[in-house]
Amino acid sequence: VSGVARPLFAAAALVCAALGLGACANRPAATLEVATKATTAELLAASAPAEWRGLDLANTLDMRLSGDRVVLIELAPAMAPLASANIKTLVRAGYFDGLSVNRVQDNFVAQWGDPAGETEPKRPLGAAAATVAPEFERSIAGGPAFIPLPGHDGYAAETGFVGAFPAARNPSEGRMWLAHCYGMVGVGRDNAPESGSGAELYAVIGHSPRQLDRNITLAGRVVWGIEHLSGLQRGTGALGFYEQASQRTPILSVRIAADLPAGGVAGTLEALSTDSATFKGVIEARRNRRDAWYLRPAGHIDLCSVLLPVRKKPS
Amino acid sequence: VSGVARPLFAAAALVCAALGLGACANRPAATLEVATKATTAELLAASAPAEWRGLDLANTLDMRLSGDRVVLIELAPAMAPLASANIKTLVRAGYFDGLSVNRVQDNFVAQWGDPAGETEPKRPLGAAAATVAPEFERSIAGGPAFIPLPGHDGYAAETGFVGAFPAARNPSEGRMWLAHCYGMVGVGRDNAPESGSGAELYAVIGHSPRQLDRNITLAGRVVWGIEHLSGLQRGTGALGFYEQASQRTPILSVRIAADLPAGGVAGTLEALSTDSATFKGVIEARRNRRDAWYLRPAGHIDLCSVLLPVRKKPS
Numbered sequence: 001v002s003g004v005a006r007p008l009f010a011a012a013a014l015v016c017a018a019l020g021l022g023a024c025a026n027r028p029a030a031t032l033e034v035a036t037k038a039t040t041a042e043l044l045a046a047s048a049p050a051e052w053r054g055l056d057l058a059n060t061l062d063m064r065l066s067g068d069r070v071v072l073i074e075l076a077p078a079m080a081p082l083a084s085a086n087i088k089t090l091v092r093a094g095y096f097d098g099l100s101v102n103r104v105q106d107n108f109v110a111q112w113g114d115p116a117g118e119t120e121p122k123r124p125l126g127a128a129a130a131t132v133a134p135e136f137e138r139s140i141a142g143g144p145a146f147i148p149l150p151g152h153d154g155y156a157a158e159t160g161f162v163g164a165f166p167a168a169r170n171p172s173e174g175r176m177w178l179a180h181c182y183g184m185v186g187v188g189r190d191n192a193p194e195s196g197s198g199a200e201l202y203a204v205i206g207h208s209p210r211q212l213d214r215n216i217t218l219a220g221r222v223v224w225g226i227e228h229l230s231g232l233q234r235g236t237g238a239l240g241f242y243e244q245a246s247q248r249t250p251i252l253s254v255r256i257a258a259d260l261p262a263g264g265v266a267g268t269l270e271a272l273s274t275d276s277a278t279f280k281g282v283i284e285a286r287r288n289r290r291d292a293w294y295l296r297p298a299g300h301i302d303l304c305s306v307l308l309p310v311r312k313k314p315s
Numbered sequence: 316v317s318g319v320a321r322p323l324f325a326a327a328a329l330v331c332a333a334l335g336l337g338a339c340a341n342r343p344a345a346t347l348e349v350a351t352k353a354t355t356a357e358l359l360a361a362s363a364p365a366e367w368r369g370l371d372l373a374n375t376l377d378m379r380l381s382g383d384r385v386v387l388i389e390l391a392p393a394m395a396p397l398a399s400a401n402i403k404t405l406v407r408a409g410y411f412d413g414l415s416v417n418r419v420q421d422n423f424v425a426q427w428g429d430p431a432g433e434t435e436p437k438r439p440l441g442a443a444a445a446t447v448a449p450e451f452e453r454s455i456a457g458g459p460a461f462i463p464l465p466g467h468d469g470y471a472a473e474t475g476f477v478g479a480f481p482a483a484r485n486p487s488e489g490r491m492w493l494a495h496c497y498g499m500v501g502v503g504r505d506n507a508p509e510s511g512s513g514a515e516l517y518a519v520i521g522h523s524p525r526q527l528d529r530n531i532t533l534a535g536r537v538v539w540g541i542e543h544l545s546g547l548q549r550g551t552g553a554l555g556f557y558e559q560a561s562q563r564t565p566i567l568s569v570r571i572a573a574d575l576p577a578g579g580v581a582g583t584l585e586a587l588s589t590d591s592a593t594f595k596g597v598i599e600a601r602r603n604r605r606d607a608w609y610l611r612p613a614g615h616i617d618l619c620s621v622l623l624p625v626r627k628k629p630s
Contacts, residue, residue: 011513067534106541152469154467155617182521205498206521206523207496207521210620211601215609230421231547231549234542245504289398293530294526295451305524
């Protein structure tokens with residue numbers, strides 16, 4: 001394939017670590033002497049099987065866009081239990097089937113749900129709640145484990161991970177929250193904080209809009225297939241809404257992975273545990289790139305540049 | 316238009332400030348009592364005509380993709396004089412005409428140039444140099460003015476702007492450089508630092524990959540039409556290269572705007588000067604969003620979240 005032989009960035013390590021790509025499983029295992037001098041690709045190749053986990057099938061959405069393009073979203077019930085539950089109620093009722101991606105605003109979000117306007121009849125929410133209490137942040141006390149990331153962040157006292165999710169916290173306030181990084185999925189709302197039901201969801205597709213942190217409920221993360229949202233044609237209406245109904249991307253179906261035979265596509269994948277030694281090593285390797293292309297390692301990585309390695313389960 | 320009536324984010328202020336959208340000129344002027352309490356939209360509407368500048372037509376590339384989609388790139392000769400000059404030599408010789416966008420890697424870059432592989436004959440560079448000395452950074456002494464941005468940054472001691480471009484510097488080292496923010500355009504290179512001629516260019520289309528800073532020459536910024544690059548289908552080959560030639564997006568032509576009658580599309584636009592009071596006010600307004608949707612202003616903005624307001628010249 002032309003071009004592949006001349007990577008203008010030495011980004012090979014990125015390929016298997018990037019959201020939505022699963023090339024890691026094919027890499028040969030390597031013997032590593034010192035983990036902190038290895039590249040991301042070498043670290044992943046040398047990882048232990050136990051450092052990987054299957055996706056949380058009971059909390060993973062399998063969204064099929066037209067053309068049967070697969071987008072998998074892991075929900076975050078530890079941080080947004082009410083939103084996660086309401087979204088699952090909607091999904092189980094088939095709420096999203098036949099709806100569409102209605103808004104793609106460049107360098108911001110792709111958003112999906114019912115395209116009906118203010119004055120048109122909306123699809124009924126059935127057993128799901130029309131309003132959900134805000135889950136913009138929560139107390140650190142009693143909350144899930146927080147895996148800290150070293151280094152400065154302008155938006156929060158500390159950044160890190162809660163399970164698969166980028167997060168931040170401020171110990172002096174006793175508060176923690178999920179962070180608006182690329183691929184994160186949130187619950188659209190109007191001005192009223194409780195107005196987001198989960199019937200309209202968005203995914204971040206641009207430079208991470210961290211100013212949204214603590215202002216809206218993040219309910220999960222695209223762990224597979226973000227490119228099917230980020231690569232959509234941008235809407236030319238206000239806020240990136242499509243001006244023509246024909247420009248919208250149809251949603252064929254959304255299902256809970258656990259409701260599909262063997263979990264569907266989600267059942268074939270695994271993610272690197274963020275509390276694993278390899279994940280820690282990957283962060284260090286990406287703070288200081290060591291392949292031949294880089295002349296000056298950054299000595300830093302910002303929260304939203306840390307990618308979640310996801311791969312096909314080894315057979 | 317359905318959906319527009321219910322913005323799930325109060326992002327109206329973003330619309331006219333976003334790269335590639337030029338809705339600002341239509342906003343009515345407002346009387347502002349205190350600039351620091353206004354929203355971005357209000358500040359832009361109240362800006363003085365003299366705070367806007369025409370694009371630098373002698374250093375702006377007018378790239379036409381198939382369908383006559385317009386992408387405008389302002390070059391940065393103050394920071395990358397050699398690369399800018401070599402790119403202009405290539406452009407004036409028609410080098411890019413009939414070439415293509417060959418790589419679109421999700422959450423990273425779109426890259427264009429000659430799609431021929433390692434073993435295939437490449438289009439000759441003509442009078443342009445095949446190698447160009449690295450312009451990854453430069454001395455602060457004798458360099459262009461630096462307009463600082465308040466707040467922490469993990470990658471650099473200070474961040475700010477050099478003309479239209481996001482930049483960073485480290486006074487203790489006496490060095491400054493352009494920063495890899497969304498929409499910035501760089502000069503692809505192989506491992507050798509001087510191997511980037513400008514014949515292969517890339518634009519950032521994802522979360523800003525600041526680890527590239529000081530490792531590769533940034534030569535400019537997409538100031539109009541980034542969505543025609545960021546919205547392209549992602550390549551499925553290694554590093555996001557397309558696997559089929561038919562998937563590439565043809566480049567109809569690249570011209571210097573100053574060589575087009577009245578500067579072409581670039582001649583119809585103006586950008587907010589980054590040394591203007593309104594730009595300073597916009598940064599403050601975006602550090603602390605004040606519209607009704609936001610409950611908790613961030614008190615911070617990271618360098619790559621600061622957008623360059625570009626609009627149609629008022630008639």
